[in-house]
Amino acid sequence: MATTFRASEHQHIRYNPLQDEWVLVSAHRMKRPWQGQVEPPLLTTVPRHDPHNPLCPGATRANGEVNPHYEGTFLFDNDFPALQPDAPSPGPSDHPLFQAEAARGVCKVMCFHPWSDVTLPLMSVPEIRAVIDAWASVTEELGAQYPWVQIFENKGAMMGCSNPHPHCQVWASSFLPDVAQREERSQRAYQSQHGEPLLMEYGHQELLRKDRLVLTSEHWLVLVPFWAVWPFQTLLLPRRHVRRLPELTPAERDDLASIMKKLLTKYDNLFETSFPYSMGWHGNAGRCSCHVPAMVWGLQRD
Template identity: 90%
Template sequence: MGRGRGGAGGLPIAEHQHIRYNPLQDEWVLVSAHRMKRPWQGQVDPLPPDDVPRHDPRNPLCPGATRGNGEVNPHYEGTFLFNNDFPALQPDAPSPGPSDHPLFQAEAARGVCKVLCFHPWSDITLPLMSIPEIRAVIDTWASVTEELGSKYPWVQIFENKGAMMGCSNPHPHCQVWASSFLPDVARREERSQQAYQKQHGSPMLLEYGRQEAERRERVVLESEHWLVLVPFWAVWPFQTLLLPRRHVKRLPELSSAERDDLACIMKKLLTKYDNLFETSFPYSMGWHGAPTGPEAEADCSHWQLHAHYYPPLLRSATIRKFMVGYEMLAQSQRDLTPEQAAQRLRALPEDHYRLRPKDAS
């Protein structure tokens, strides 16, 4: 890859449409930055409510509340992990049996689904939590990955934040799904990273992080142990990739210092997200690490732990990017370059807009 403007051989890519390759997931994205100049007459979403009660006994995620299955939550004061009352995966699901035709294939899908509450308060989000509170979330992520990863080949931690991303409960939480199979995105990342290491002799994302740290065009935040950047191949407008600087395959392998540093850089990133449009920024995020389970390959050295952040907002707190039409039927398309997105995020303050003095400009 060249070292010209945008890292693409000298083409002034902020001015011309072009396609970029995503080597991690083996797909392409169309970049059409000039489309940001067009007037918007599409859907405008409502602003998220800012009057969420700190504790609502009717909210099934609150301490002491009764959930849909009749269980009563403990009066937890930190994180709270429990089995999802309406799981998409169950450990004892039956096998569908053999197929009678290659066009009609089905296989068994078994697993466990859990919910992790980050904090006992409903009116708080990760960027407004303290560093020790975020560190507690990270420790729980690591421990649940280790627990479920001892049995299942894939453990997917993900957070859907905001109603725009389909989250029906404002209480700060995420989900953990462990499955008896590798999901499609995990399979693509497995193949791509394995092929890259075989060809180049090093983990793809470890080298990619080094390259981005050197080029600096798409770096948003960096610390001793972590790097946050807008990927060269980003699809969502302000998508970011969170990478450890050293070679780490899975969350449980993170040292205490790396976990402390991760809590700090997560808080900074999510604060910048909220500050961009001065709203509680919606997103879907998730961790990808090497496959787990008793049958995992002994050598997963091609894997590098990473987290994807996919926020939908494009122009303001109420205007999002829609993945429809061309995106659903052809390939992904974005409306500003990753370099432009990184520059905007990089320039934002790291103090949360809600915590500034009222008379501050």
């Protein structure tokens, strides 16, 4: 007698239309006795201001520059950038197995708040809105010069963040990363075949199915993507088709600040700790008109 398939019981593969790839889902492994490590409370508290912390207002950074006594967001060039605007080209390759191309760009750091002992979920909605405005502004500025602008945050020592201060990074590059290239190809192909943006239809379908919704608001959706591969992964999508953060209306930005605070508070409450995560915004790439800005959060652990 044939066994009836149940997604919550039987392993299967799911298609990720953004990356044009299949991912393995083994839901039955959730029956393992391990239910998630609970981190003990930190024995030491983070000082609100540390003159030796290079991200604090008035502190001296590694290059000798002194931070202004900022009271909101603070954007500056990364002192140890992965990309520089004037790097030389590697030149032609002498063998197809040893190819290299030029990579140029700009890396910036953005502090969210002058206090070191806060994180995004602990900030007020107006303070988060100011961060969103700063994200939109730097996206517009760097997007005029580079085809790809990546805003991302690694929060917590577990995720590789060595500095206890609320901040993110902004990388603008002369090339499209592989992930962005696949997303662009997939979304162009979907829109060409179906006549509508892939992520708009996906969000609509998730609203109808109600299986993976985490939060909804007037302008935004938070859901667990059907193709999720990270533990506690969520996808934040707008309800209308906009290509880039600068195109968000004031009402959409206010609503985004509110839903971000709610989501990140849920993360903190999940294990009763300041939740470590990696997040990043993906908007349109270059001249692609079919991208929808989306933020992905997740705890990147096996």
